[in-house]
Amino acid sequence: MIELAHVTKRFDDAVAVDDISLHIAKGKFCALVGTSGCGKSTTLRMINRLIEHSEGDILLDGQPIAAYDPVKLRRRIGYVIQHTGLFPHWTVARNIGLVPRLLKWSAAEVQAKVDELMGLLGLPKDEFAHKYPHQLSGGQAQRVGVARALAADPDILLMDEPFGALDPITREKLQDELARLQAKMHKTVVFVTHDMDEALRLADHLVVMREGRIVQQGTPLALLQHPQDSFVESLLGGLERGLKQAALTRVKDHMAPMGPTLPAQSRIPATFSLRQGLSMMLRDHTDRLTVVDQHDVPVGELTLRKIVKEAQPEQGKARES
Amino acid sequence: MSHDALSRSLTARGVQQAKWPAIWLVLLMACVWGFPYADGLLRIIEPDSSQVVYQRASLATLLVQHMLVVSAAAVITVVGGVLAAIVVTREWGRNFLPLVSQVASLGQTFPPVAVLALAVPALGFGTLPIIVALVLYGTLPIVRNTLGGLQDVDKEVKSASVAMGMTSWQTLRQVELPLAAPVILAGIRTSITINISTAAIGATVGASNLGDPIIAGIVNGNMAYIVQGALTIALLALTVDSLFERLQERLRSRLYTA
Structure with missing residues (x-):
């Protein structure tokens, strides 16, 4: 659990972070979003004491972080950055095993952990263990970066625009994998990004920052439905807010039982989002889709009418996964 | 490529790389031991002097003293x-940069010369002034490169x-120094x-080394002396320089295979 209470950071006279309070529950995924220079990265780096805060309290499991030795503190907090910061003179395997070795794990334990993580992150050991960072693609390098951050089994993971430098396809793939890993491992994640879609997709808790202050925080759906002001609204996509909200809602929660009419030609899996459903309707010039389960068996139908009429689902339902 | 073929080609490349230091070293030794017997050859350069082979000290002794x-x-x-470059690139030593x-x-x-x-x-x-002069003269490339190497990480x-x-x-030991090496x-x-x-130039202040034949040659107008000193120094420099090149190659390849 991470708690920030009235935290302020000044660089000389400039205020980078201004009296923010934030509570991140254990196992939650918290995304900090905002325009460049809004203090989101600074906030992140204060948590592992790469930057020392000027005022207020930052608590980790109830203990002020100032009470921890910074080196020991950082070894128990995973950290991922945009350009990976992998050591260019070390192999992939050695890079991943860095923190366990710092913690004096035995060679066998380190080896086992490295193997496990390479498997978990889709890096076949035979192919990648002995490669050097310069031999990897951007996506592969960031997988190694994530594996390195997870190596010592930290409870907390700090991620500073980890997918910002990747192409859209790779980015989306890694976002999916991160969501999959998070569903399995339940780390407490603080994730900085300026990509709103990424934040909406991954976060349980969304924090919008502007000029060092927190403008609004809450679940992604709550923010989409009730943005506090025009800044939050424009950051959330302005007119596209409807679509972003549809992207967070699954077809399953909106389908109607099969009607008496013939099933529609176009089929959509129940786990897809309403946004994908809408897109499919536009593509196929139809206002009806047949919803199918994972075995391609029809289980219901989705109509345009229903999507539009019931654009406000119960919040709890939409965020379940 | 089979393991045998690979190791054979590596050995072949190794021989290729090892070649230059060995060649320069052989030539250096040939000069040091050969000049005393090269009276006839040296006379071609310096036909007028009565003595053409430098005999005040053996080239081998001078070589060792030089080194x-x-x-x-x-x-x-x-x-x-x-050390100085490491200190001033640390947080606490930055003011001295x-x-x-x-x-x-x-x-x-x-x-x-002025330092001398x-x-x-x-x-x-004697020897002390020339060591001081060399230290002053030789510090810059090391400080500059160490600073550059560490700052470029x-x-x-x-x-x-x-x-x-x-x-x-x-961080210094496992990341900065290996990358700057x-x-x-x-x-x-x-x-x-x-x-x-x-x-x-130490020879001008009484430090006995390979500069001796050169200075003696200049003073006496004996070109053969100059050639003996200059050639030996040049070959020593080439030997050491090519050894360093080998060392650099090994370091480069070690950096990405360790």
């Missing part, structure tokens, strides 16, 4: 230069090493190679 002087200066410059880089530059702007002239009254004749890599929980000593070694190579030739 000792250069090595002594090298130990001081490498240890001092690298301008001072150290200026002192290092200043050392090289002083001509070694100034050092002799203080330190007397990717900031993200350094910041990642801190964020992962490495101590500053671990090729550049540092290049500085050491420049410094030592320059100092091998610069050391010859």
Whole structure:
């Protein structure tokens, strides 16, 4: 659990972070979003004491972080950055095993952990263990970066625009994998990004920052439905807010039982989002889709009418996964 | 490629690389042991003098003395230069960065001859003044390259090493120094190679080394003496320089296979 209470950071006279309070529950995924220079990265780096805060309290499991030795503190907090910061003179395997070795794990334990993580992150050991960072693609390098951050089994993971430098396809793939890993491992994640879609997709808790202050925080759906002001609204996509909200809602929660009419030609899996459903309707010039389960068996139908009429689902339902 | 073929081709490349230091070394030895018997050859260069083979000391002795002087200066410059550069790139030593880089530059702007002239009254004749001159002259390339090498280490890599929980000593030892090593070694190579030739002027203040035949040749107008000293120094410089090149290659390949 991470708690920030009235935290302020000044660089000389400039205020980078201004009296923010934030509570991140254990196992939650918290995304900090905002325009460049809004203090989101600074906030992140204060948590592992790469930057020392000027005022207020930052608590980790109830203990002020100032009470921890910074080196020991950082070894128990995973950290991922945009350009990976992998050591260019070390192999992939050695890079991943860095923190366990710092913690004096035995060679066998380190080896086992490295193997496990390479498997978990889709890096076949035979192919990648002995490669050097310069031999990897951007996506592969960031997988190694994530594996390195997870190596010592930290409870907390700090991620500073980890997918910002990747192409859209790779980015989306890694976002999916991160969501999959998070569903399995339940780390407490603080994730900085300026990509709103990424934040909406991954976060349980969304924090919008502007000029060092927190403008609004809450679940992604709550923010989409009730943005506090025009800044939050424009950051959330302005007119596209409807679509972003549809992207967070699954077809399953909106389908109607099969009607008496013939099933529609176009089929959509129940786990897809309403946004994908809408897109499919536009593509196929139809206002009806047949919803199918994972075995391609029809289980219901989705109509345009229903999507539009019931654009406000119960919040709890939409965020379940 | 089969394992055998691979190792064979590696050996072949190794021989290729090992070739130059060996060639220069053989030529150097040929000069040192051959000149005393090359009376006829040297007479072609210097037909007028009664004596053409330098005989005040054996070239072998002078060579050893030359190398000792250069090595002594090298130990001081490498240890001092690298340490100074490490200190001023640390958080707590940053204030001394301008001072150290200026002192290092200043050392090289002083001509070694001038340093000798100034050092002799203080330190007397002999080997000491020339070591001082070489240290001043040879510090800059080492300090400059060590500074450059350490400062060029990717900031993200350094910041990642801190964020992962490495101590500053671990960062220096495991990240910064290995990544800066090729550049540092290049500085050491420049410094030592320059100092091998610069050391010859020590002969003017009584340090006995390979500069002796050159100075004696200039004083007596004996071109054969000059050739013996100059050629031996040149071959020594080439041998050492090619050895460093090999070392750099090995370091480069080790850096990405360790």
